[in-house]
Amino acid sequence: MINCYAFAAVPPFAQGLVRDLRVRWACEEAGLPYRVTLIGDGNGGISRDAYGKIQPFSQVPAIEDGDLTLFESGAIVLHVAEQSPKLLPADPADRAQVIQWMFAALNSIEPRIQELAGIDLFYTDERWAKERRPGAVQAVQQRLAQVAPQLEGRDYLVGSFSAADILMTTVLRILRHTKLVDEQPVIAAYQKRCESRPGFQAALAGQMEPFERGAARQATA
Amino acid sequence: MINCYAFAAVPPFAQGLVRDLRVRWACEEAGLPYRVTLIGDGNGGISRDAYGKIQPFSQVPAIEDGDLTLFESGAIVLHVAEQSPKLLPADPADRAQVIQWMFAALNSIEPRIQELAGIDLFYTDERWAKERRPGAVQAVQQRLAQVAPQLEGRDYLVGSFSAADILMTTVLRILRHTKLVDEQPVIAAYQKRCESRPGFQAALAGQMEPFERGAARQATA
DSSP, rough: OEEEEESOOOGGGGGTTTTTHHHHHHHHHHHHEEEEETTOOOOTTTOOHHTTTTTTTTTEEEEEEETTTEEEEHHHHHHHHHTOOTTSSSSHHHHHHHHHHHHHIIIIIHHHHHHHHHHHOOOOHHOOOOOOOHHHHHHHHHHHHHHHHHHHOOSSSSSSHHHHHHHHHHHHHHGTSSSSTTTSHHHHHHHHHHHTTTHHHHHHHHHHHHHHHHHHHHHOO | EEEEEEESSSOOTTTTSSHHHHHHHHHHHHHEEEEEEETTTTTOOOOHHHHHHHHTTTOOEEEOOOOOOOOHHOOOOHHHTTOTTTSSSSSSHOOOOHHHHHHIIIIIIIHHHHHHHHHHHHTOOOOOHHHHHHHHHHHHHHHHHHHHHHHTOOOOSSSSOHHHHHHHHHHHHHGSSSSTTSSSHHHHHHHHEEEEETTHHHHHHHHHHHHHHHHHHHHHO
């Protein structure tokens, strides 16, 4: 059974965005059983130091699947997708297109969105961040305007729901503190469509559960 | 035969870095024949407008392989690699590790390097760029320091040379205007090892050829 690592606690701005969400969602859609090991949890989890030996960048996620240890959300989602035609079609051309959009989400779109999120979440008070922000917003808007026509008249990026939609949706979610997705109604509808899937809801609830447990514990302390 | 799109002309700072290099290199290593269609070349190439209909972000590369049109350098390199055990090992665990490092190069390392390159190449004179630069340098240094131990005592990222090394090397090359790779001798030696391969040399010569032809034409005009 896949063992996925996730954080026991993260600040509110990251809750619902941490990238183990991608792995959980893929497993849910594929119907693959998985368990979660929490990092930084005294009860049965592992320490951040121990996790650093598994993931060289100390980032989440990483998984163990039998003897295999794997990191990078894109690689893990592809690893899971290869076990389910629900996420990766058997037809070679469709399969290649799904992989194309997986890389597009992570290499052509996420970097621009991540730059803006960094400015807004980590560097708000820095003068450079204020001056760079309009350009960073424009860079995101350009990409969203380029993606929108690709989704026009279709429910998902390639045929039916696939691993590409898992990555694209979770990349778009990083913009939740802005109105940028709403500026492109086709993309907003797409994101809503993907997020309304039971597999996404289960994955999100799974990630949030320890955070909510932690908050409840603090409230009663 | 694979048809790879590449630019007929780019500014000097981009020459030898444009991402069709990744596709050419993969084809060279795999021993797959390929041809190149130049964008913005009056003689037998296609216009930038026509290319925009093939690649939604107007970025290079894109390929045609039979009926399949594919963009995103990561997806194309994986598509080529799946046709050659020289680039993607058959053993499932090794294969997964190669794909892991492909995503790591493009999603965990390239965004930080690209941010620094943007500052240095596009925004040099902006006040925000000067103020952001030390942080951007630090972010790159952190990643390089995390990658170096992974290469300690080994020639390539996963066993023998693979598609992961094509992406990692071409990502590291984006730092050529800095001394950051030299700060990590293990990575510098790795990059040199990969770039000394005949497949890389042929790929680089292929990308540079129209640029040099254009420069010679200008010099004699």
